[in-house]
Amino acid sequence: MSISAFIIEFLKLMTPQTVFNAFWATGFGIIVGMLPGLTATMGVALLTGLTFRFATDQVIVILISVYVGAIYGGSRSAILLNIPGTPANAATCLDGNPLAWAGKAGYAMGLATVSSAIGTFFGLICLAIFSPMLGDIALSFKSWEFFVLAIFGIVICGNLTAPKDPLKGWIAGILGLLLSQIGQESIQAYARFSFGSIDMTGGLSLIPVLVGVYGVSEIIGVMKLPVDYTVRTKVARIIPELKDIFRYWKTIIRSGVIGVIVGAIPGVGEDTAAWISYDFAKRGSKHPEEFGKGSYEGLIASETGNNACIGGAIIPVLTLAIPGSAPAAVLLAAMWLHGIRPGPLLPIEQPQFIATVTAIFFLATISMTLLGLSFVRPLVKVLQVPRNILMPIIFTLCAVGSYAINGRLFDVKLMLLFGVIGYFMRSNDFPAAPLVLGFILGPMADENLRRALILKNGSILPFFTRPICMVLWGMTLLVIISRSPLPGLVKGLFKKNPAKAA
């Protein structure tokens, strides 16, 4: 993508309507991100339904702005309350809150704002550079590769989102794949698992499922907490000194790279990126002993990492139609709803689209930085609204968002059902991301597997002999074997032998 294409697309965005939409959506995202329990995915899913009647270009501006704002906004509550606003900001608590208690809450928020802006900017540069490259590779993907890619996505997502117990991540992923099979299939138009119901024949809509899993389940989770949160720290100086940013340039670049790579892995989101960035920053730091006690470097690492992840997560969305993170999954669904078909053919069908998305990211980064540095005190006030007033209002918005797309009450009921399922799954360590990723990849896996079999008269050999398939199977097996008891058993055998010899 050339710089001139980017500049042209950015200038096209400079209309009062677009700028206004970018600003309010970023502000909305910051508020959603700030409120403990409400995530970026929920914010994006909610607005997908609510902005259904908007023009497509404005919807993309709004959703990307919410995404960027929410991932950043979570740092506010992490710093002020020691509760991450979104899972992406959990690592920010470790140094952000000690800084707040040291009387530097405003300064910590300023650092978080600038780090997030740099992270998002880094992500958008990678998006602009790597999307066209990956797009060229994606053109060689056929049915066989897409099926194996779906399997690989579920396996790696399950593995990384449930690090303690990947089995639960894989179960969630397979369940998502299975639930996506409900409704009319694409080859013979047979209504699967519909029980004669017209609503079920249409299949389970993605947005109500997403709003349920990420919105309603979060409302239940927030209401479950026994005590309300209160802001006890004061907000003083906000604008950070440049020397505090430039001093950690190595950490910033490292965290940016980690964020983009983690983002590009299917289904693995900003939380993993922040933790890995934090861990690497601590290992590479001259002062690792300061980490966890209010280190600027720790705060910068986690906030750069999680925001750089956004750009990384959009790369597979645009090139392969596979989401890199949960909010990116909703963004992908929103693009489908509005007639944009991301995937290998995108650069051919809409050659300017990658430049448009990059320009929107840039606009969202500017909005986030300006709002983040200027409206600190009013935004903190939102945290003082009691949850027993805020949550029913958010629930009504979830219901409206789910209903808006198809105008069916069935979708609102579906939202509640998936909210309850999502809550109980999450509270028992079954991650939500693989479930959602499975739900998105299910139709693709089904269609491509059967199409591939039809094309080769039922032969399964191409699934194992095509070069990209072989690489993907190799990585899938590596992930499964590395998390199975097998390596431990082999290690045990080698440990026992010298003892016997002695």
Added chain:
Amino acid sequence: MRRTDIIFGILIVAVAGAFAVMSLMMPWYGSEWGIIAAPGLVPLMLSILLLITGLILLLRAVFSKSFYRSLEEQAGDEAAENGCEKQDQSEKLNKEPAWKRIIITIGLAAVYIFILMGRLPYMISTGLYVAGFILAFKGGGIVKSLLIGAVTAVGVWLAFEKIFLVVLP
């Protein structure tokens, strides 16, 4: 965790079994391509995969006590290291009220969606839900709750039906 894994294991095996049976009942030779294009092919494969993973979860929960011991140790270490507040710690202190709160939240949502919505005009059902929620969680008295409920209902109606042009339930 072990006990809930047993329950989840049984549930997953049951769901997978039901999906597998229903997949087998779909037409398998209904098209010119035969079995390879059958609508039940992929659901059956996925059901079997889910059945296997569910069984592994169930068997592990029944037989492998050491796995859960190591998980608990790991969680303890992380809690000591991590600066963020842990939800589980506060839950241990107030286990019963937490469950009560979950049931009230889900119950109120169910009443709103299954009973009020579609039967009453949108603004009345939404106002009643919001007011009921605030009252149930002691967020305010009757007047304050009804007032917030009414403002929310009118606000949502104005914002979405009139400005966003969204059809409301």
